[in-house]
Amino acid sequence: MLAPSSVVDALYDAVRHRIVNGELVGGEKLTEARLTGEYGVARTTAKACLERLTTAGLLRRTAHRTAVVTELGAAEVSDLYFARLAVEGAAVRRLAERRDLPATATAAQAQVVSAVDAHDFRRQAEADMAFHAALVNGAGSERLSRMHGLIMGEVHLTMGQSRAHLVPGRSAVGDEHDAILAAVLAGDAAGAVAALETHLAHAQSRVQARLARAAAQQDAQQEAQQQADPGAAN
Amino acid sequence: MLAPSSVVDALYDAVRHRIVNGELVGGEKLTEARLTGEYGVARTTAKACLERLTTAGLLRRTAHRTAVVTELGAAEVSDLYFARLAVEGAAVRRLAERRDLPATATAAQAQVVSAVDAHDFRRQAEADMAFHAALVNGAGSERLSRMHGLIMGEVHLTMGQSRAHLVPGRSAVGDEHDAILAAVLAGDAAGAVAALETHLAHAQSRVQARLARAAAQQDAQQEAQQQADPGAAN
């Protein structure tokens, strides 16, 4: 893993990690001056970095307004997974048609299983991302990979938010990944896509459930606060 | 159509138009200094613009090297259409499942037909882009639209190169568009996707044929030159 030669690249990676690791929480503001101060770079560089993070979906920004760390709502998560299925589905279909099982995918899958066994959520998330990226890259379409990269930043975001999530069953994730790989290997395009679809549906429902819990918790907090200080009600 | 409020936006649009209209030909170099001089903007602005054009696929650039206008080869066109089918296919499938015919799509289709009748190739290309964009946007997925935008720049490129192309049959394009819309309206998801697939396949084969002709022509030119000056070979 070589260090990025460009300052903008390095800064991008640094901030990206802080975001997906939850160090920079959703809704937090990120001014150009802040990056300038924290990393000792020129404002021009900071601006370029923010622009990239914005196109990657990790930040939201409109003209003349400060960039804020993306906070995905239920509808947006749903949209994200729809787009994800479109891209990964195309990749998996092609892989199955060619009976081409990318070595990187099986390697990543092994990492997932190992991380699950070790209860290492961070590593599991990374390996899961690597697995899906391997499927798409394995399809050998530069543009499909680019499109995938465009949305995987946001996907990573939903995983960062789930650091403390419960492990589903024993390891539904591992089994579902295996099902996809098996169908690909069998040359069963429709089956592979179907397996991918159910896998993504499960993943999404976990995210949505956690989102709903978080929203309920926040509501409860607000209510409690309101009861303690009724005058401050909107 | 409001003028872009940002200088970078305006510059981006201006250069983009010059590229897709063939004024800036494939392989041509675009330095930051050149934009600075031609448009009277700061180099910072020019650089930001070039970066955007690069992510849109209209330019190619590697670190420390001058950006050049993208020139698509046969393999890249094939890849482009594969990615395109993945995105537009997902959109059309969703539209059919909802039996949702976007008004913008039918409007764009009318424009296509009218442009075909008028033999106005430029307008036909624009309307065709608008039609496909309307299908995707009609699906209502922000991320799918973003991904589509990521590759439509390159698609536009292939159309700009075909300014002088022959009209296929009478208007296969119009009929194929109609077939897609009909299937969507009938709620026939599989049929709509299939219609889209054949449409895109035809479109691609036209582009590839033109590409092959151009390559053959270039070879012939090279050969003639070589015969006139044999010593300069290789």
Next chain:
DNA sequence: CAAGACTGATTGTTAGACAATTTGCTGCGC
């Protein structure tokens, strides 16, 4: 004739400046 050094062009990054815009606050009138 080939390998290496030099030169010009180009990009990457920084610093500082100013205009335009947004935002939060202040104070005014009601």
Next chain:
DNA sequence: GCGCAGCAAATTGTCTAACAATCAGTCTTG
């Protein structure tokens, strides 16, 4: 007390100028 105009601070958008790093071609030299 409340809404609203306006002001001040913060922030972004763009520009100018400069220097270092890198690349492409040329030129020298053995």
